[in-house]
Amino acid sequence: MKFFVVIGAINAFLAVALGAFGAHGLKDRLEPYYLDIWKTGVTYQMFHAIGIVVVGLLLSRVAGSALFTWSGWLMLTGIIFFSGSLYILCLTKISILGAITPIGGVCFLAAWILIVVGAIKHL
Template sequence: MKAFIIFGAINALLAVGLGAFGAHALEDKLEPKYLEVWKTGVTYQMFHALGLIAIGILVGNVPASSLLSWSGWLMLTGIILFSGSLYILSISGIKVLGAITPLGGVAFLISWLLLIIFAVKHL
C-alpha cells in the first residue's frame, strides 16, 4: 500500500528533523535525562519508519493480506503513541505521559508479531 511508504517516509523525515532539533535546539534547554528520552523517541521513530516502508513494499509485491495491513497501522499507531509521548514528556516534564508510552510499545510488538506471522504463512 502506497500509504505505508508515504507514512514511513514522512516519519523518517520527521525523525531526522526531530533528532537535529533535539541535538541543537534542546541540548542546553533540557536536563540530560530528558534529552535521552527525546533521543529514544527519535530512534524508535526512525526504526519503525523503515518498518513502515518495508511493509509498504511488501504490500505492493504480495497478495493482499490483513496481517500486513494491521501490522502497518499498528506500527504507525506505535510511532504516534510511543515516540509522541516521549517527545511531549521531554519538553513538558509531565511524567503521567509516560503511561502512554507502553501502549505504543505494545502496538510495536504486535505489529512485528503480525509481520512474522505473515512471513511464515506467505513468504
C-alpha cells in the same frame, strides 16, 4: 501499498528533523535525562518508519494481506503513542505521560509479530 511507503518516509523525515531539533535546539534547554528520552523517541520512530516502508513493500508483493496492513497501522500507532508521548514528556515534563508510552511499545511488538506471521503465511 503506496500509502505505507509514503507514511514511512514521512516519519523517517520527521525522525531526522526531530533528532536534529533535539541535538541542537534542545541541548541547552533540557537536562541530559530528558535529552536521552528524546533520543529514545527519535530512535524508535526511525526504526518503525523503516518498518512501515518495509510493510509497504511487502504489500506490493502480497497485495491485500490483512496481516501486513495491520502491522503498518500498528507501527504508525506505536510511533504516535511511544515516540509522541516521549516528545511531549520531554517538552512538558508531565511525568504521567510516561504511562502512555507502553501502549506504543505493545503496538510495536504486535506489529513485528504480524510481520512474522505474514511472512510465514505469504512469502
